Amino acid sequence: MKLGILFSGGKDSVYACRRAMEKNEVACLITLISENLDSYMFHTPNIRHSKLQAEALGIPQLVWHTSGEKEAELADLEAAIFAAKNRFGLQGIVTGAIESVYQAARVQRICRAQDLWCFNPLWQINQVDYLRQLVSEGFRTIISGVFAYPFDESWLGAELTEERIRILEGLQKKYKINPSGEGGELETFVLDGPIFKKRLNVLSSSKTYANFRGFFTIDKLQLEDK
Amino acid sequence: MILLVDLCYEKDSLSQCEFVHPIFDTLKRSGFSGEIRHFSELKRREWERYDRIILCGTALKDNYFAERIDLFSWMIECRKPILGICAGMQVISAVFAGQIVPQPAIGLETISIIRESALLGEPREIDGYHLHNFGVTLPEGFLLLAGKPGKVKAFCHPTRPIYGIVFHPEVRNRGIIERFAGLPS
Numbered sequence: 001m002k003l004g005i006l007f008s009g010g011k012d013s014v015y016a017c018r019r020a021m022e023k024n025e026v027a028c029l030i031t032l033i034s035e036n037l038d039s040y041m042f043h044t045p046n047i048r049h050s051k052l053q054a055e056a057l058g059i060p061q062l063v064w065h066t067s068g069e070k071e072a073e074l075a076d077l078e079a080a081i082f083a084a085k086n087r088f089g090l091q092g093i094v095t096g097a098i099e100s101v102y103q104a105a106r107v108q109r110i111c112r113a114q115d116l117w118c119f120n121p122l123w124q125i126n127q128v129d130y131l132r133q134l135v136s137e138g139f140r141t142i143i144s145g146v147f148a149y150p151f152d153e154s155w156l157g158a159e160l161t162e163e164r165i166r167i168l169e170g171l172q173k174k175y176k177i178n179p180s181g182e183g184g185e186l187e188t189f190v191l192d193g194p195i196f197k198k199r200l201n202v203l204s205s206s207k208t209y210a211n212f213r214g215f216f217t218i219d220k221l222q223l224e225d226k
Numbered sequence: 227m228i229l230l231v232d233l234c235y236e237k238d239s240l241s242q243c244e245f246v247h248p249i250f251d252t253l254k255r256s257g258f259s260g261e262i263r264h265f266s267e268l269k270r271r272e273w274e275r276y277d278r279i280i281l282c283g284t285a286l287k288d289n290y291f292a293e294r295i296d297l298f299s300w301m302i303e304c305r306k307p308i309l310g311i312c313a314g315m316q317v318i319s320a321v322f323a324g325q326i327v328p329q330p331a332i333g334l335e336t337i338s339i340i341r342e343s344a345l346l347g348e349p350r351e352i353d354g355y356h357l358h359n360f361g362v363t364l365p366e367g368f369l370l371l372a373g374k375p376g377k378v379k380a381f382c383h384p385t386r387p388i389y390g391i392v393f394h395p396e397v398r399n400r401g402i403i404e405r406f407a408g409l410p411s
Binding site: 019020023024094101105108109111112115116117118119120121122123124125126 | 238241243248251285286287288333334355359
């Protein structure tokens, strides 16, 4: 089956891509670039660098722009999926949804309308186990945004390691945050992993942070041979 | 040991992560052990090896199982507790001479539990995640546990521990899976 991955460059879409590649043919990545930083559906920090990630993965990418307004972005998502379906002959769509019924149901409806299969290979996965799996399988993930208490500035640009996962596990117990950040607490960016043909190296970056809200913005990124 | 029957279009499909593993993990975390088998590889009396059986759901576009209802005739003589989830409920209905009917639903919906049962507890309203293009008619003699006659949300066999639920308990209702695992066999 030829599949398209809804791809933000964050860990969930990258890992969903890995799962899909194990079972099916991944024909393209579909990336929506939202002008709204608080996008309901689409990850925003550093998404412009997803182009380089697609190159590192060796998978064609379809980029679609959206204003990021609540209902308009759904129409934009449907248009992007429709375009990818026609261009790449897709039979199905893959998402990195874990718990979000809001996100999953909307993509399911679009796929139904487009007569496409819909796969959510991380659906309901235990989030802490999943983070450990990511690290143990060799994915290098950095935190590219924090949007909730009690994340301080030290999280910005930090790599997801066993130590960070242990902290996230503690925060889950104490504050009920989603350790994977699917509730919007965290955003991530993947630099390398077993499905990457080349790795990414951050050459320069900047941080903005105030009141438990901050971005790690990658200014310069380069591809390196592995 | 609980048998989890994978009803997806092929063995070890990408859908298995979505419709079978969450149930397997729920059982594991509650101290129950499970074994996953694809419906196409189950032999006639294989159910005897297990304490109870869960028929898992499938993707929205995946109705291949409904073309192979003949592979589920073992259910007629099976005397172990059975829980059919979504596609699994459709299989139970078809095996017991009910019908699979077009009835699409996607997302969270309120479910009215109208009859007390060991599986769903007492009458009340709960929210459940739906993902299906088809629903079922109530097989003759079966009891309606939730929903209404034209929109069956849950049913059970009148004398045997066979249950069907149209929604996905692995999303926000994991207690239902745990309750089934703990029912007397």
